[in-house]
Amino acid sequence: MESSSSSLFPREQVREALVQSFVKLDPRIMLRNPVMFTVEIGTVVMLLVTLYSLIGGDASQGSTGYNAVIFLLLLITLLFANFAEAIAEARGKAQASSLRKMREDTPARLRMPDGSTKTIRGSELRKGDVFICETGDTIPTDGEIIEGLASIDESAITGESAPVIREAGGDRSSVTGGTRVLSDRVVVMVTGDPGSSFLDRMIALVEGASRQKTPNEIALTILLAGFTLVFLIVCVTLKPFADYANTPITIAAFISLFVCLIPTTIGGLLSAIGISGMDRALRANVITKSGRAVETAGDVDVLLLDKTGTITIGNRKATAFHPAPGVDRATFIRSCALSSLSDETPEGKSIVELAGADITRGLSLQGAALIAFTAQTRTSGVDLGAGIRIRKGAQDALRKLSEQVGNTFPQEVDAEVKRIAQNGGTPLVVAENEKVIGCIELQDIIKPGISERFERLRKMGVKTVMVTGDNPLTAKFIAEKAGVDDFIAEATPEDKMAYIKKEQQQGRLVAMMGDGTNDAPALAQADVGVAMNSGTQAAKEAGNMVDLDNDPTKLIEVVEIGKQLLMTRGTLTTFSIANDVAKYFAIVPALFMASIPALGALNIMRLHSAESAILSAVIFNAIIIPLLIPLALKGVTYRPIGASAILRRNLLIYGLGGVIVPFIGIKLIDLGVALFF
């Protein structure tokens, strides 16, 4: 995760960014950023003034050298701002390409037109190519089976352990990259070109071609453009004022005053901040489909978290068998083991483990048919050849199953189920031929440290909701123990959807994480939907982020990244505006000192001369941009200490600091500049 965090500025990225800094001087690109665009106009004007004083020999606008220096300083200001954006882009791109490379290394056996095969990298497959996969192979990319039939382990994609059969023709012919062939051999035709994947989209987003300003960025740009206009008015009206006061002011002074007053610091760093937000998400192995999603994440009010894997350690373990009255214990355990033998889920394995080798050794699944878990039946099991059907699942599912055929649900089992649930366990009811024969007790283990994370979220003002398929009793127990604010028990995809809609109607923003196709509608409905990379294609399409680590706690990090992004923008805006106080006091006295000596009293920094004062302010204005690039890229540290405390802290650092720092900085630069006058 922290792969390339060693240096903020690796050499090759800096080189690329330097080149880009000049490319981005193109006015058509500059126009996207009104603040810096006005600086560019000022730079061009200064270039003309320099040439004029050089060729015309007219010194009324100051010496050629002085004008040339101002021109260069403005150009450098522009380049610094461009560099900030370019380095952010380069970092994002480097990160994305390294991820892409990693995923493309799956080998593929390409079938040539003459029938021979050749092993190539998965990334080299193109739409229409045909490749072959045999037992044990990982399918390199999405495709459609054109020949053969295979059982495929899709657990990496769907999270469901039972192998599925995929065959040529019909509905079940598509295979997904990253899944594994368990048996047999299939011939697959590639259905999509590389370049349409999420990673490719993300890279395009970072590169700027398809990068769009987020709503918040737009609002801030409007505000900054407004500030720029205010200062434009200030500078333009200064000309008649000066005429009235018989004070000649050079064009260089006008443009310097203007460039120093407009918020170039935030203007120059704005896009870098946005890009680095996406980049930070990528560093956390989260691919975002838009910058907007990251920003929204910072605003999230409600977080829907799956219990399994997020709040509890993924695997529940079977801890006890509880046969129903009248059912022989050994027979019950045997049935449980039989139904779980081919069950690859951790729960299933733990049942077999608990049953013990003595029982499982003699069991055989000869002629048996596996019944996979589906979201509709919510049961799984096995049909033995001898007409015996064993099913296991949640209590309500099994109750329905048994009562449908007229069997009653044994009261003793019901009581046992309640007891298990109250103690935070998960009861798994087992039925043979639709008759309940007992239940298995599974125990959840809550992740260490998770309740502290929820506490942190609570301080951020985010409500946490645990989503679980467990019954309400178990859910309540775990919810209380883990410290979540609310829970949805026996959750169906519809329940999740309803919960999200309810919260949204009250004006809250909801984030959720999901993986299955079932989750797709809810992922699409949620304001921030993070799909796990292992999830189905539908889920990934529906969400606006994809988590490559499949780590459900990632949502918490995403929220923090979003908050950081907004905070970095806010603090740098404040800093930029606060800087104006010192700049006014540097430049305004300098403008009038010559003709109204009395105004020298305003020169509270005691700057050396009018020229050195203006130069110092422009130099400060330029170098503050690269000095703040690391902050823009890394983001302001977020601490969950409550909104008012954060505001106080940031105002003190960036507001008050923004007033004081330029006074000191300009004075120091002036001491250096004065040596040349």
Add this chain to the structure above:
Amino acid sequence: MSTTSTSNGSVNAMHDSMTPLTGGILMLDMFINAFYGGVGVGFLNYYVFLIIAVFIAGLMVGRTPEFLGRKVEAREMKIATMIALLHPFLILVGTAIAGYAVAHTPTAAWDAAPQSWLNNPGAHGFSEMLYENASAGANNGSGFEGLGDNNFFWNFMTGLILILGRFLPIIGPLAIAGLLAAKKVVPEGGGTLRADTFTFGGLTFALIIILAALSFFPALAIGPLAEYFALVP
């Protein structure tokens, strides 16, 4: 609080005869033009700055800014920025036109030639013109006096500034209020920034000073400040 901050029109002394800094403060009050409690548009302008402050503060705590539970977004910012912009625009442009006329066309054949406007040339004369415009834009159209302002140029220009400076800042905030009212209320949570704290007040204050007052710093420097520092040895 002086007459220009409350906009109530009462005058204690002839402004023209005040010391330069006192006159400057009178003008500063109008430049700020956001004194809550003043007659007229004091609150309206305060409200516009409040919207801008809420936006910046919201960003600083890592949350899309909201005011009274409503999200402040691009459209509100556009209006707030325009209104905040209008104020220095009217006053500075008005003064600039007058200053230009005096400097470049002092003998223009108008009903009163620009050079005849000023009884006190120099910094004091500048203050008189600045005040005239500021009062038209942000106050009651009163005069610093000492300025020959009963002629077509001044009557027309201050009249225009008066109309724009009076009604646009009423329309803008009403439009923002309308937009906000139509939005869904975001319920308050732990992450919501409270706007009734000392810190937030400080931010709003600083913003008003930097945006409203400092925009006039060069103008103040040429007028009252220049006059003041010339008096003080």
